[in-house]
């Protein structure tokens with residue numbers, strides 16, 4: 001991130017969700033950037049996603065948490081669409097990490113020209129076959145023309161991306177000069193992150209290989225010719241993340257505790273810190 005080579009171990013934790021393997025989060029001594037260390041080789045990374053429960057890719061899970069996830073997702077789809085309509089100049093959108101395509105489908109119904117990127121083949125095929133969307137495996141395969149999109153979105157995706165700088169350069173190339181980039185990320189400086197520590201579900205090791213603070217995001221994107229013009233909260237993420245974190249601590253769901261702590265996280269952020277559990281960054285290419 002800042003080209004420094006000095007870092008120290010910050011948190012010893014585990015992949016609580018799937019493999020139960022131990023992983024470490026390191027912190028750059030110079031800029032404070034948190035990263036999973038070591039991270040899985042990219043060619044081995046897919047095995048950490050091979051779960052029937054991996055919710056964003058699964059349509060048929062009937063469990064309570066899964067039902068809750070779908071409820072929140074449907075709400076989020078509406079909220080995200082409203083945000084896009086506020087910032088979209090031209091109605092051409094690329095959603096990177098589009099999953100099963102619910103968000104893109106909503107925008108298609110609002111007269112957007114929509115395209116998606118999704119690396120997971122079952123999610124990609126669902127988006128193609130069920131929602132009839134144009135979805136590519138990755139940016140290289142898609143090979144878009146320069147200045148193709150008015151809006152590019154990454155909802156909880158950048159923290160999974162191996163080739164960070166190349167990806168942002170490619171986004172810059174295919175986004176219009178007056179376009180908008182929208183990036184949502186878990187916030188390791190949130191109250192719930194500090195409270196849950198190594199159990200915080202927002203770390204999601206080793207699937208999340210970076211853990212961005214807002215100053216990391218600003219520095220990273222400034223270096224690539226973007227400016228953060230606004231930061232918005234994602235209120236529901238506190239609840240979902242707290243539920244999972246409570247499960248990682250106790251081995252079972254604790255709905256009451258999670259609800260209380262998530263609400264506290266939102267209230268504290270509202271009260272001044274603005275450090276919500278997850279944040280949406282609105283970015284614009286800088287005029288050169």
Ligand SMILES: [Zn+2]
Pocket residue numbers: 001002003004028029030031032033
């Ligand atoms: Zn650094």
